Amino acid sequence: MTVRPELMRNIRTTEPYVPGEQPQNKVIKLNTNENPYPPAPGVERALREMDADRLRLYPDPAAEALVKELADFYGVGENQVFVGVGSDDVLSLCFLTFFNSDRPVLFPDITYSFYKVWADLYRIPYECPALDEDFRIRKEDYYRENGGIIFPNPNAPTAIYEDLDFVENIVSHNRNSIVIVDEAYVDFAGRSAMELIGKYDNLIVVQTFSKARSMAGMRIGYAVSNPDLIRCLNDVKYSFNSYTMSQAAIACGVEAVRDREYFEKNVRKIIETREWAKEELRKLGFVFPDAKANFIFARHPRYDAGELFRALKDHDIYVRHWDGGRIGQYLRITVGKREEMEALFSFLKSYLK
């Protein structure tokens, strides 16, 4: 049975975000920027020791234990931290809360494709200034009137990181709109814009446990800002769903943040593998912007990216590719374990001849 047009007329229809594939068979998975290493050992302990009887009860709606741990980690107040179900949840709530103007929200034309989806879903007007020919954000494009600004740093899928002066420049040129810096990959890159939170009341920094903390499957993300903006975010959250963070997510999140040493070691390993992988890709003739995230955005001047993508997939090596446009000749390759990257390079060496 098909629904009649008269009925469809008042239904919110939208074009959804398309996540990377999650194949159920065993493959070399370099397509969704997951971390190849397990989470901190305390996370496994927390899961093992979870008392199923406690699941009768609702979780703490404020997820206080996790908020406190993050506040301690970053040296900010507990009233400056908001947690949610992955940064996708946090970012989506940020769009709903802070992008509430008739003027267009600005984000780059080539960036995390979820921004456009949320803007459409919430009917927020937006404009997408083009990255320059080197895929860099042009800060001057963000000096015009707007209803808010969001960009990832490092940007996705380019992996380009801009320094703190660049971020501060955009924030300081836009004192009357909210600027959100999506730092999903900042731990692999450099200084976080969190340093600027005390200086600018219009800045929100969003981060995630999915990449550097190896916990994509647990769904934890967070925003850090000033107490007023965090309160606004909480008010919207409590108007939506009070219990977003499960007991498991709270308990595991606390353990992950507590183990600073494991976290730093994990990040160092990825960076080491990334730097080596960049060398290997260069030797194979690939070109790419300098990658500062846990992925490399590369193209080969003599091979079609779509064909390469399919050849890799036929050999159970998954990377990400988007058809057409300015990025149609690029592959986004997640930095996996050294062995996984070796398998990738050994395939490429025989394929590229």
Ligand SMILES: *Cc1c(COP(=O)(O)O)cnc(C)c1O
């Ligand atoms: C991965 C990613 C996110 C979302 O991560 P969650 O798993 O929802 O925390 C947000 N922004 C960018 C740019 C990302 O790459």
